[in-house]
Amino acid sequence: MIAWWLSIVLIGILALPLSMRVFGYLPGRGLAWSKALGLLVVAWIAWMGAMLNLSGFDGVTVGLGLIGLGTLSWFVQKPLDKARMLAAVRQHWPEWLAYELLFGLVFWLGIQLRLHGLYGSGIHSTEKPMEAMLFSAVLNSSNYPPSDLWLAGFSVNYYYFGYVLISVLSVLSGATLGETFNLGLATIMALASVGVAGLVTTMVRLWWHDYVLSRLRLVGIGALALLGCVLVLMVGNQMGALQTIINSAEVNKLTDSQRVSVLWQALQGIEPATVDPATLKSDNPGESKSSTLPPMGEKFNAWWPSRVIYDDSEETTIIVDNQQRMGMFQREIITEFPFFSFYLADMHPHVLAIPLTLLAIALALALFVRPAMLRFPKHDWLELAMAGLVIGGLYAANSWDAPTFGVLYALGLVNLWRGHTPQPTRRDWLHVAGQVGLVVLAAVLLYMPFLLTFTSFAGRDTIPEPFANIPIINSLGKIMAPARDHSGWTDLLIIFGLFLVPIVAWLTRIVNAWQQWAVIGVVLLIGLIVGIPAVVFLPIAVICWQTAWQRNQRDVQNFSLIVVGLAALIIVVVDFLYLRDIFDNRMNTVFKVYYQAWMLLGITATASIWGLLSNGQWRRWTNGIWLPLFGLLLAGGLVYPISVINPRTSPSWDSSGAKLDGIESSQHFSEPIRKAAAWLEANTPRNSVLANAPGSSYQDGGELATLSARPTLLAWPGSHEGLWRSKQPDANQQVAQRQGDLNAIYNATDLNQLREVLTRQKVNYVVWGPNEQRAYPQANIGLIEQAATKVYEADGWIIYQVQP
Structure with missing residues (x-):
């Protein structure tokens, strides 16, 4: 260290x-x-x-x-x-x-x-x-x-x-x-x-x-x-405070009106909070859902504040209060923040x-x-x-x-x-x-x-009708697509409200024309009515940049205006468009762009506070409006970090087994895996190729390759290699083919065919460990031992060297 x-x-x-x-x-x-x-x-x-x-x-x-x-x-x-x-x-x-x-x-x-x-x-x-x-x-x-x-x-x-x-x-x-x-x-x-x-x-x-x-x-x-x-x-964001006040981690999955309802119930002391069953949607089709929000318990839920927004996906059968009916399936949208x-x-x-x-x-x-x-x-x-x-x-x-x-x-x-x-x-x-x-x-x-x-994996090869037959649009449609769903007003306040309070207060002192604020107010009202409240950020961006242009100053105030305008613009853009990827929804676009807006608005909000309070400005009566609101939202924002570092409410404060070396304290890289990897690193050429079970994304697979730096035929094929190789036909074909070849290696019935696969894929070592035993329960180890020599065995792991 x-x-x-x-x-x-x-x-x-x-x-x-x-x-x-x-x-x-x-x-x-x-x-x-x-x-x-x-x-x-x-x-x-x-x-x-x-x-x-x-x-x-x-x-x-x-x-x-x-x-x-x-x-x-x-x-x-x-x-x-x-x-x-x-x-x-x-x-x-x-x-x-x-x-x-x-x-x-x-x-x-x-x-x-x-x-x-x-x-x-x-x-x-x-x-x-x-x-x-x-x-x-x-x-x-x-x-x-x-x-x-x-x-x-x-x-x-x-x-x-x-x-x-x-x-x-x-x-x-x-x-x-x-x-x-x-x-x-x-x-x-x-x-x-x-x-x-x-x-x-x-x-x-x-x-x-x-x-x-x-x-x-x-x-x-x-x-x-x-x-x-x-x-x-x-x-x-404010979701940590909301789920604490309402005592339920499920509040992140609610609509704007549902959040207002359960918050009002919590302020009245009504617990547990309930929502109208007819308005409920499902984030997991087939799972029973209750109109009574489940309590959070003693431990703070650290995960769901990173999923503030839920988009409607498709109509499906949902179960609410043990009653089956047709409803909407919701898809979570990632809303990470730095902490x-x-x-x-x-x-x-x-x-x-x-x-x-x-x-x-x-x-x-x-x-x-x-x-x-x-x-x-x-x-x-x-x-x-x-x-x-x-x-x-x-x-x-x-x-x-x-x-x-x-x-x-x-x-x-x-x-x-x-x-x-x-x-x-x-x-x-x-x-x-x-x-x-x-x-x-x-x-x-x-x-x-x-x-x-590098080959970018953004975009899709096809676009839906009727856009496929429109020139230019059919090309752009492979990269970008219109967003069907939009962020709610509570979503935006939960994520950006803390920053917007001092920024808007500062803007009221820079932008003095009431007509411009009237435009912002009218656009906001229209956005709320049609269900697209993020549209209010468009006039904010225009007014900020227009003011900066008219001021024509090379100073920090103009810089702040430009930064706020840029943050506002990207927020509204991703409410209407998203970059098409393998998921083909706006999850990644909102995730990455809101992260940028958080950084830009957070820095500008801090500078705005100085502009509002310094050089005698603290005497203004308007500070009595925005300062208490900012303080309240700051307290709400601090709920998350305080809760996750508090041993009483933290879901992870037990540090038993914690080590600075994340490999040694990892459940993914157990000691037997580390020992097998150390043997590979010490006894095999660096360009050796391993054959082992590809594993399941986020769970297992690829451990020996990572630790030994000896590449394996395939690991995490589903959402990772499949994503990275979506625009590389040769590699993408190998991702699919190698899943079949690995099955042919472990479940081989013919020695010649086994040797043909090993030779074609240039495999030097075949691994037989717990992952392979789960993935290939009918494996023909006897046939593998005819094509390869056992060179390592310890703690349930066997490594075979393929005979030349």
């Missing part, structure tokens, strides 16, 4: 000159983002070295990354003399120390959260085993792109760059796979906290255009930075990309306040390269983030250009378009190896 922490501190120190140059126009000069920026540079160089086959992703390529980062930092600060450098150190060391203390504190808290996570500290449940495989692939592949350890012979077809970022620290510290997983999550939390604090601090200090602040103001800014970390990273992600501890792309999203926001902010117009690439090649590195990295780490934060950066360029060009001409517009194009080109060139070796 100490070696890991020292590694990230070293990277941060090496990156300080680079960060101070890139963010030189901001107060604090980017000290908060030095670790994230440095880690990105080192990871990119190491990844590129592996892609060019200079070496695997190991000490050689990571060492080259460190050298490259140090060289770049030295080069960009070379014009500074010694006196100026010492003056900068004297001026900024207290701020740097504060960020280091915050990073260390949250890093420690992140470790504690892993030890007491939703499913314990082990790498099991949900998608953690898959993510462990991706870390193992990144760390152990001799050639890049990383080998897919769960589909032998193919490379990973996933957004894996976030795993590369964390693997840099694994290589430097010598951490095990299990330690890499748990320390990696703590690192993401710490980098996110420093990134949010840096953004809040910078935005507040820009409010006066005065970087030298009194001690009292510095204390206030520090407190607000901590509040920003709480709002963005630590609170939950849930940290508590669940799935190291998924949307979590790994958080530090990069904060870097992108910081780059856009730096553009907003830049004193001079950009002239890529003649004068600002470094800024161009860093923008491309960050935005391209977002695509490689979590493609959902690249469009949103790329647009934010583009809006930063527009605002910068607008400040220097009051009366834009067509030539000016073309110039800005060229600037944006250069950033996109830089991102494409920097991540060209990824783009050439």
